[in-house]
Every structure is written in C-alpha cells, then in structure tokens.
Amino acid sequence: MEHVFAVLAATGLGVGGIDFLIASGTSFLLIFAAEIGDKSQLVCMVMAARHRAFPVMVGSALAFVVLNTLAVVFGAALANWIPEAVIYAIVAVLFLIFGIQAMRAEEEPDRECTSPPSGRGIFLATFALIFVAEFGDKTQLAVVGLSSTSIPLAVWAGATTALILTSALGIWAGCTVLQRIPIKLLHRVSGMFFIILGLFAAFQTWQAVS
Template sequence: MDQLGSLVGAFLLVFLAEFGDKSQLVCMTLSARYRPLPVILGAVVAFAILNVLAVAVGSVASAWLPRSAVLCVVALLFLWFGLQSFNAEEDDEDGSPAVSGKSVFLSALIMLFFAELGDKTQLAVMGLASTEPAVPVWLGATIALVATSLIGVIAGRALMRYVSVVWLHRASGVLFIVFALYAGSEAFLLLL
C-alpha cells in the first residue's frame, strides 16, 4: 500500500474494531459524569502513546526479521482477529473501573491506557507497522481511536439504538480477514 492507503487502511481497521468496544464505553461513561474535554484529551494522549509503542515494536520487528516471516505472522494474527470478531458480543460497560474524580484527564488517560494495552487493535497496529510505513499507520490508528472516543463522548448511548455493535464487529472481522489475505499473498509472493 502507499502512504495514503496505509493511513486509510489503519483507520478503517481500528475504527471498525473499536467502535462499541470498551474504550468507547469508558469514554461514554466518563463523559456522562464529568466534563467531556478532559475525557477527550485523556483519550487522545493515551491512544497516541499506545500507538507509538505499537508502531515502534512493529517497525523493529520488520527491521530484524525476514519480511516473509513477518507477513506470515501478520496474516495469521489478522485472520485470528477476523474470526474472533464474528463471535463478538455486546460489551458490558459495568466492568469499567471507577474513576478517582481527582483528575478526570489523568483518570481517563490511565484507565484507557491500561484498558487498551495489549488489546487486539494495538496488536493490529503493531502488525500493520511491520509491513506498512509507520507514520501513516500511527496516524490512521490514532485518528480512528480519537474518532471512536469522540463519538462515544458526543453521541453516547443514543447511537447504540440505531447501530448494532455486533454488526460493527462483524464488519471489522471482514476487514481483518481482507488484511490477512493481503499479507498472506505478499508472503507467498516473497517465498516464490
């Protein structure tokens, strides 16, 4: 993919996978209790840091490992995430940790950072960054996470009456499988 294709691909993959996921529900819950601006700022900082970590690990892996091996791992990872997305249920917001109330910004940042650390989308960003240019992948993934957080803050639970989270997870599953097929075909061509 080219730079714009990498950015759009990362955005679509992460946006569909995170829409209705725990990070969006955390933003909904926090913004229902507190002012939205610190929640949004906390989410932006948390996601930017998480995506830098994911892109860095993915880029290092691509530099040290043979491209065909990286592509095979990425293809299997994306295929697994794609298949798992079809089994996704509606997320339960009651499992969200309590907010200290002292600093909404820090609470949102810390809560979202640890909730998303090692999450499927962070691993997906890592995989994409191992095969695509790092900056567009980081930018696309971060914009997607910020967008889902903004939607969570602005639209809240009213949106979920019209959009099925299960169908959004299925759409992300299809996208993960498409990326798996793309990475697998690239690995196959390198092995020829």
C-alpha cells in the first residue's frame, strides 16, 4: 500500500488527490457489489430485451445521476422528503402498468438491440422506472451515508460510475441472453417480472400505512 501511495504521489496527485481516489474507489466497489442482481439492473435487462438499448442506457444513466446528486446534496433529509408509503405506491402502480402492457403485447417485427433509438418514450419509461424504484432505496441511502463521512464529489463519482456500469451489464444481458427467448415468451416473462415487483411494492405500501 505504501508503494501505491508513493506512485500516486509521484504523479502529482498529492494527499487530496489520493484521498479522492480512495473515496471514489471505495464507493464504486461498495455500490457495484450492492447493485449486482438488484431490481434496477433487472429492469434494464428486461427493458433492453424488449426495446432498443440506447434510450434504455441513457434513461437509466440519467436517473442514477439525478438520484445520486440528490443524495449528495440533500443528505439524510432525502429519506424523509417523500413519505415511504407514497414511494411504494408509485412504484407499485408503475410496475403493474408496465407488467400488464407487456403481458398484452403482441409480437414485434423488430427487436434488434443495435437498431437506432426509437424516440423519447423508451427513455422516459426507463428513467421513470429506475428513478421511482431506486428513490430512497438502500443504494441511495448508502450514497447518503458515504457522502456524509467522505468526500461528497468522490462518492458521487464512484457510485454513479458503478450504477451506470451495472446498468450497462444488465442491458448487455438483455441484448444477448434474453434475445434467444421467443418474443411471445419474453413478453410474458417480462410482464410477470414487473407484476411481481408491483405486487411486492403494493405489499410494502400496505405495511407502511398499517
């Protein structure tokens, strides 16, 4: 470790630069590990399997940028900004709507992920799903905690990079692995996935108000 510090110091980073790299690297590793297999990554996977990848990537990336910015700027007060029951209720409604739409969808003539983006509809849908699902989630609360004890900008950079990377991995999986599934079955699987998440969020809403 001393050798690493010596190399970093030799590059002219200085103590402040080293602290920034350590804080951002720690945030990246913690958030990346926490998000692997989490619902936001699964949402990106399912969305990319049914729609074009580019607007899904941009929508998820922007959602995480906004969420982490709010977490760093407003800190712990963010968790109490909107009542927990309201957040869960919005998540439930969104996921149920998307689930029902997916279950009712017919076969699409074009499902190629490398096609040009179709417009802002997919981008807005992805942004809304990720933003509402992750608002007040454990990942955002982790960013709040890390930024209160470390360099906020470094935490933001590390956490945002980790979240965008996990989203990209989910989109890649959606554009490769899930593309081998027949489109009709894919609609059913993705619809059930969203409906299950919606029902779970509805249960959380009931718990929060009871």
